[in-house]
Amino acid sequence: xxxxxxxxxxxxxxxxxxxxxxxxxxxxxxxxxxxxxxxxxxxxxxxxxxxxxxxxxxxxxxxxxxxxxxxxxxxxxxxxxxxxxxxxxxxxxxxxxxxxxxxxxxxxxxxxxxxxxxxxxxxxxxxxxxxxxxxxxxxxxxxxxxxxxxxxxxxxxxxxxxxxxxxxxxxxxxxxxxxxxxxxxxxxxxxxxxxxxxxxxxxxxxxxxxxxxxxxxxxxxxxxxxxxxxxxxxxxxxxxxxxxxxxxxxxxxxxxxxxxxxxxxxxxxxxxxxxxxxxxxxxxxxxxxxxxxxxxxxxxxxxxxxxxxxxxxxxxxxxxxxxxxxxxxxxxxxxxxxxxxxxxxxxxxxxxxxxxxxxxxxxxxxxxxxxxxxxxxxxxxxxxxxxxxxxxxxxxxxxxxxxxxxxxxxxxxxxxxxxxxxx
Amino acid sequence: xxxxxxxxxxxxxxxxxxxxxxxxxxxxxxxxxxxxxxxxxxxxxxxxxxxxxxxxxxxxxxxxxxxxxxxxxxxxxxxxxxxxxxxxxxxxxxxxxxxxxxxxxxxxxxxxxxxxxxxxxxxxxxxxxxxxxxxxxxxxxxxxxxxxxxxxxxxxxxxxxxxxxxxxxxxxxxxxxxxxxxxxxxxxxxxxxxxxxxxxxxxxxxxxxxxxxxxxxxxxxxxxxxxxxxxxxxxxxxxxxxxxxxxx
Numbered sequence: 001x002x003x004x005x006x007x008x009x010x011x012x013x014x015x016x017x018x019x020x021x022x023x024x025x026x027x028x029x030x031x032x033x034x035x036x037x038x039x040x041x042x043x044x045x046x047x048x049x050x051x052x053x054x055x056x057x058x059x060x061x062x063x064x065x066x067x068x069x070x071x072x073x074x075x076x077x078x079x080x081x082x083x084x085x086x087x088x089x090x091x092x093x094x095x096x097x098x099x100x101x102x103x104x105x106x107x108x109x110x111x112x113x114x115x116x117x118x119x120x121x122x123x124x125x126x127x128x129x130x131x132x133x134x135x136x137x138x139x140x141x142x143x144x145x146x147x148x149x150x151x152x153x154x155x156x157x158x159x160x161x162x163x164x165x166x167x168x169x170x171x172x173x174x175x176x177x178x179x180x181x182x183x184x185x186x187x188x189x190x191x192x193x194x195x196x197x198x199x200x201x202x203x204x205x206x207x208x209x210x211x212x213x214x215x216x217x218x219x220x221x222x223x224x225x226x227x228x229x230x231x232x233x234x235x236x237x238x239x240x241x242x243x244x245x246x247x248x249x250x251x252x253x254x255x256x257x258x259x260x261x262x263x264x265x266x267x268x269x270x271x272x273x274x275x276x277x278x279x280x281x282x283x284x285x286x287x288x289x290x291x292x293x294x295x296x297x298x299x300x301x302x303x304x305x306x307x308x309x310x311x312x313x314x315x316x317x318x319x320x321x322x323x324x325x326x327x328x329x330x331x332x333x334x335x336x337x338x339x340x341x342x343x344x345x346x347x348x349x350x351x352x353x354x355x356x357x358x359x360x361x362x363x364x365x366x367x368x369x370x371x372x373x374x375x376x377x378x379x380x381x382x383x384x385x386x387x388x389x390x391x392x393x394x395x396x397x398x399x400x401x402x403x404x405x406x407x408x409x410x411x412x413x414x415x416x417x418x419x420x421x422x423x
Numbered sequence: 424x425x426x427x428x429x430x431x432x433x434x435x436x437x438x439x440x441x442x443x444x445x446x447x448x449x450x451x452x453x454x455x456x457x458x459x460x461x462x463x464x465x466x467x468x469x470x471x472x473x474x475x476x477x478x479x480x481x482x483x484x485x486x487x488x489x490x491x492x493x494x495x496x497x498x499x500x501x502x503x504x505x506x507x508x509x510x511x512x513x514x515x516x517x518x519x520x521x522x523x524x525x526x527x528x529x530x531x532x533x534x535x536x537x538x539x540x541x542x543x544x545x546x547x548x549x550x551x552x553x554x555x556x557x558x559x560x561x562x563x564x565x566x567x568x569x570x571x572x573x574x575x576x577x578x579x580x581x582x583x584x585x586x587x588x589x590x591x592x593x594x595x596x597x598x599x600x601x602x603x604x605x606x607x608x609x610x611x612x613x614x615x616x617x618x619x620x621x622x623x624x625x626x627x628x629x630x631x632x633x634x635x636x637x638x639x640x641x642x643x644x645x646x647x648x649x650x651x652x653x654x655x656x657x658x659x660x661x662x663x664x665x666x667x668x669x670x671x
Contacts, residue, residue: 338521
């Protein structure tokens with residue numbers, strides 16, 4: 001019963017709107033842009049958030065990462081007296097942390113340098129990481145072929161290469177068992193890492209490394225072959241620095257203990273280091289911070305969307321008011337033929353809702369295609385969520401309802417006699 | 424010619440389909456008041472064909488608006504089908520228009536964006552009939568006024584006479600107690616005017632109660648009874664026993 005009334009009212013409304021196609025189209029433009037911009041911005045934001053989260057997760061949310069940082073004033077002050085600059089984390093730091101902070105499960109030390117890596121004719125600049133077998137678990141990485149080194153491999157000349165290194169050095173050959181030249185020593189490849197998510201363009205504000213270009217050595221081997229002092233040649237002069245550990249990944253037993261442990265570690269390190277020659281990165285904190293940024297982003301988006309939909313709604317109301325004046329006579333006729341005020345209100349509200357809903361539908365299609373185009377052209381990841389589609393569509397329907405009420409009431413309030421006399 | 428008397432109104436409640444008792448309409452304009460209708464009493468039995476005549480400003484339109492439930496009197500009572508509707512609210516009046524009244528206007532008053540069929544359907548729609556029965560009934564009505572082949576035309580594609588036929592069909596859609604015709608031939612040439620009058624006379628022949636407002640004596644001559652208004656009062660109430668169509 002009421003269904004055919006609704007169908008009929010919608011048909012009648014669409015018919016009246018189709019009489020002025022251009023006018024109706026221009027009127028809904030505001031809603032189209034409002035809805036599509038909401039969907040597009042939300043999906044781009046969602047994509048950026050996803051990428052950021054992936055990177056932070058790669059660092060491990062139950063990890064605390066300590067890094068050695070060269071203190072800026074060191075260079076000018078010490079270069080005259082000392083030729084070797086000494087800074088960064090010590091083996092003692094790791095031992096102290098493991099022994100004094102009770103929530104810490106373990107620490108994975110790593111020394112990091114850059115060296116030319118060569119196999120046959122091919123050479124590639126790689127990041128050389130000297131570490132311990134526990135490293136694999138700490139960074140959630142996997143092995144594609146062969147194995148990672150074990151405790152027994154310490155001080156053996158073996159290495160595990162990243163997926164990218166394998167691709168460059170061994171495009172066709174099986175790398176396992178081959179010897180590659182790193183610096184001045186040969187190392188036997190015993191394993192290949194599986195492809196990990198590389199650092200991508202958008203949203204990579206976090207210090208996550210591209211592990212595909214790494215070569216891993218046992219820590220003992222690294223110290224034996226490369227020594228404690230690293231000599232680098234930069235723009236004609238030599239630069240020597242002594243860093244015991246470049247990076248330590250501290251693993252905490254429970255995720256709830258991450259933040260208090262981080263505070264204890266900060267405190268501990270500050271007592272033993274005169275200079276700020278280290279950095280404490282807590283992925284969990286970064287995650288929280290990213291969430292906060294995301295929330296602000298969403299509030300900004302929300303207000304932009306609200307304003308554009310408000311403007312669209314006012315546009316619709318304006319046109320509907322004009323339409324009511326234009327159709328005064330029709331209203332008079334309908335009233336004379338038995339339409340109640342209520343019937344007239346329904347007629348005009350339905351018309352407005354049809355208008356705004358069709359705008360919402362167009363906006364939906366536009367809003368889905370914009371992120372696709374962005375993803376295709378700019379290479380940014382975008383995620384269109386169902387909830388953003390539903391949200392913006394519901395908003396467009398309710399804009400029609402809200403901004404249709406006033407014109408419809410104006411139409412219904414007309415005196416039928418006056419309306420019939422209207423030319 | 425007999426003078427209008429209050430005795431006519433006394434019978435309003437019983438037998439008469441339309442009854443007016445001491446009906447007045449007063450407009451307050453500026454400081455003064457204008458009595459558009461002054462204590463009108465009238466009884467119209469079922470099946471009567473009544474013509475209301477009078478010069479402009481005599482209160483014809485005001486009376487028609489009240490009879491058509493579009494307006495409320497300032498004083499007095501209006502019995503429509505035995506029920507006093509003079510003090511009903513807007514929704515109730517809409518309902519009375521929807522159920523009991525059919526309008527034919529001078530300027531046809533069809534809705535331009537709707538087809539012939541859809542125009543005829545409007546009163547049925549507000550009665551809440553199902554789309555199918557709406558369609559069947561309005562097709563039959565279009566057939567009845569001789570427009571069965573024009574169902575999907577727009578009013579602008581029709582001649583004046585055809586448009587008025589559509590309006591007559593629309594007035595019949597709800598099977599009303601009373602058909603109110605306001606100068607139905609006013610915009611038509613004399614030939615098509617006669618055709619429309621023949622249609623209305625035919626409806627009367629089928630037992631419809633018709634109230635016709637006109638200032639054309641020739642048109643009024645078709646009615647059984649002619650009422651003349653002047654300054655808001657009934658000045659003449661004339662019964663014509665030998666009305667041409669009754670004889671025929």
